[in-house]
Structure formats: structure tokens, C-alpha cells
Amino acid sequence: MTHSEENYIKAIFHLANTGIEVISTNALAEKMETKPSSVTDMMRRLSKKGLVHYKKYQGVSLTTLGTKTALSIIRKHRLWEVFLVEKLGFTWDEVHEIAEQLEHIKSEKLIDKLDELLDFPKFDPHGDPIPGKNGEFMEHDNQLLSQLPIGSVALCVGVKDSSAVFLRFLDKNSIALGNKMKIIEKEEFDNSLRILLNERELQISQQIASNLYVKKIEL
């Protein structure tokens, strides 16, 4: 498999996990930042290799083999991200781009040894679950901060948007994974939240709240 093919497979997997079952040529083109005609070409290639189901004008979806492949690439991506943060001291907003390259390194043994070195982590630095060696994938059933009712207490467990801009915004406001937060008030006008975090009150926009995954703590 080429890097390009792997990137398409990964993109299809991610789109499929946003709810959509059948992915349109245009949606995939947008995700891949390329042209629909290029997508059509690539879908034919991937289809011939048995990685996707594709019939023209009907959209595309991953085959069992395609899903297995996607999970293996995502596993590598996320393990490398953990390595970069835990062993090399990178910050969580720096690792994605480098992992985009490292995820294409081909060596089963390498990734197993890396997993071991990192002590078999279950989540990457952004709170995303790391697929297992045999393709086990734990979809996290987390809620978004924006979905919690007033008075809730919750642990921050992940980010939905893991762009560097958003991550640096969180750093600036001392919001990190593992933090406990309590929702004090919801502003009707703009759906912003007033939360208590680290003994400190914080005003958070709807935009932010709907990009933070939390796990509710029952009191």
C-alpha cells in the first residue's frame, strides 16, 4: 500500500465514524483536500484491491479488510503520538503532523515494541482510544461538555477538534485532560457555560464546550 492509499483509507474510516455509512465522492474529496475526480480514480484502485465497496454514483464504504487496515494505521498514528509526548517531550499540539508521517512506517515488530516501551497505552494524548494489535477498537461513548445539564460534575477526557489552535487555546486556559469541572451556569443568550475548574471560575463559549469530551461523575 502507498502512503496515499493509506491516507484515503484512514479518511474513509474517520468519515464513517461521524455517523455517515456511505461516503460521497465530494465529502471524501473535501476531507482529503483534493478534487472529486482524483477521488473517483483512487476509489477504483482501492476497490480493485478489495479495500472498499465502490459502485459508481453509489458512494464508498470500507470492506472488512479496509477497516482492518484503517485500524492498523490509526493504531500506529496514536502510538507514535504517545511516544512523541511521553518520551520526547513534545506538546500535544505538535505531534499530529509528525505522526502523519510516522504512521506509514512499515514494521509490525516496530509497533509492537513501541507499544511495549509505552506500557500499552489505551489513549493517545488527545484522549482518542488506541486500537489493539488485533483490531479491537473501543469507541468511546463520551458526552460533549455542551450536552451536560447545569450542576453536573465531569472529568475532561478528550478533545473532538484536535487542531493545534484549539489545543493551544486549552493550554492557555489551563484546561487539560483529567481535569475535573463543574457546570455552574448556562447562558441562554449564546449557550456559553460558566464552569468551575481548578478552584477557578471560567467562561466557556458553546464552540469550546462542544469540542470537549467529558465523562460525568455521579455524586
Next chain:
Amino acid sequence: MTHSEENYIKAIFHLANTGIEVISTNALAEKMETKPSSVTDMMRRLSKKGLVHYKKYQGVSLTTLGTKTALSIIRKHRLWEVFLVEKLGFTWDEVHEIAEQLEHIKSEKLIDKLDELLDFPKFDPHGDPIPGKNGEFMEHDNQLLSQLPIGSVALCVGVKDSSAVFLRFLDKNSIALGNKMKIIEKEEFDNSLRILLNERELQISQQIASNLYVKKIEL
């Protein structure tokens, strides 16, 4: 730069360091396991990018920029090899192929952090020197075991051939870098050597002796 361009640059560097100044199209084709016509094409591309001096029928050599580029790739290759052995527990015969992939990862910061994690090693697992961050390259002036006179005592410091077959042969015979060896006898018939290594006498063929770098110990 593409992976392919980087691999050509590295190959030219390695050929240049076997003594030859001007590298022929055929020599490079053989090293790259490709056809001379492909080499001609690539030399034109690299020449246009200012990485090599190339005039047709005149052979090729690296420019200053080309040399700098080669050293940077070799630095990455060798640091990754150290990582694989020291941190992931790979054996020295397994690391070259994986490093061939990892050497193409683009991130200055990554390689600096890796260097730090490894405690700034000066040699890779095969005894080859690791170029510095600013292109400092220490050519090792080691002798080959086959060149030493009888009675010499020397430290084994590197391998000339670092193919997996040769490395596994050394493992099988418990010959490792850092070992002290004394030359007891030289067989006139086939130039094989009888050496003392780890309290053990060992018969070594000329083939083997001429692929082991040693550093003489003055008594």
C-alpha cells in the same frame, strides 16, 4: 525532496567515501539497483536542484548543499538505529531496513529530541560515526583486522559490511563491538587468522577479517 531523491544523494555520498571522486552512471545504477537510464534522469533532476555537479558523460559528484543533505539523512538513519537497539531492544541485524524508512521522516525537532533521548551518541550500533547537527562528520580512521601484524592487540570497533548475514555470523561466534582481540597467527595459505577473543581461540577467514574495523591498543 522525495524519498527517491534522498536515497540517490545518500548513495552518491557513500560511493564518494569509498575513495572515488567522480561517480559513474553505471556505478550509481548498480548501487541503487536500478537502470543507468533512470540514473541519468535523476541526475538531471538533482543537478537542477543544485544538489549534484553533473555534466553528461562526465560522472556526478555532490555539491556542498548535496553533502550537507547527505549528512543530515545519514545522521537520521544512524540515530534511529541507535533508538531501535537501545530503546526498543532490536538486534543490530534488524535495524537497517527500518531505519531506511525512518530516515525520511521530516522534522528537525524530532531528530534533536531523539538525539537527546539517546544521550547524544557518537556511533551507531555498527560502529559507524553519527554526523553532528551542524554537519560535523568524523571519518573514522580505523584499520581492518586483516591489516594488523601478528601479535597485535586491538579493540573491535565497527563492521565494514553491515549485512544481516554477516552480523548474525558475528553473533553466532560471540564477536561484538568493544571486544578485545589478539592476533596469534596468520595462515599463509588462505590469509585466515587465529585470534584470541574472550579467553577463547578462534579461526577467522580473510573475508571476515577484512570486514571488521579495529583500533589497535599500544602495549
Next chain:
DNA sequence: TAAAAAATTTAGACAAATCTAAAAATTTGT
């Protein structure tokens, strides 16, 4: 339900990296 709009595919082109076969230049040997 037919025209308009949107989505998708096809056709044709291009750059990178490779190949084979043929032509041209250089080197070697007598």
C-alpha cells in the same frame, strides 16, 4: 414531471520515477 442545480465520472494532460530498446559518445585494444 421537466428544467435547473448539484454531484459524479470521463477524457485528456502532466510530473515523478521507473523501464526497454536504440542511438550516440567514450574508452580500449590491436
Next chain:
DNA sequence: ACAAATTTTTAGATTTGTCTAAATTTTTTA
């Protein structure tokens, strides 16, 4: 010195991955 051998380049083709522009199919809408 010149023919033969060798090396190197050129010409033309192929694959991958991309693009633009045009054609086709599907969906929407009036």
C-alpha cells in the same frame, strides 16, 4: 588510428497520483 567494446544518453512507454474541463447522472425544485 580505427574498429570493437563499453558506457552513457535518448526516445518512447508505463504506473501512480494528481489536475482541469467536459460529459453524464442524480437530485432538487418549481
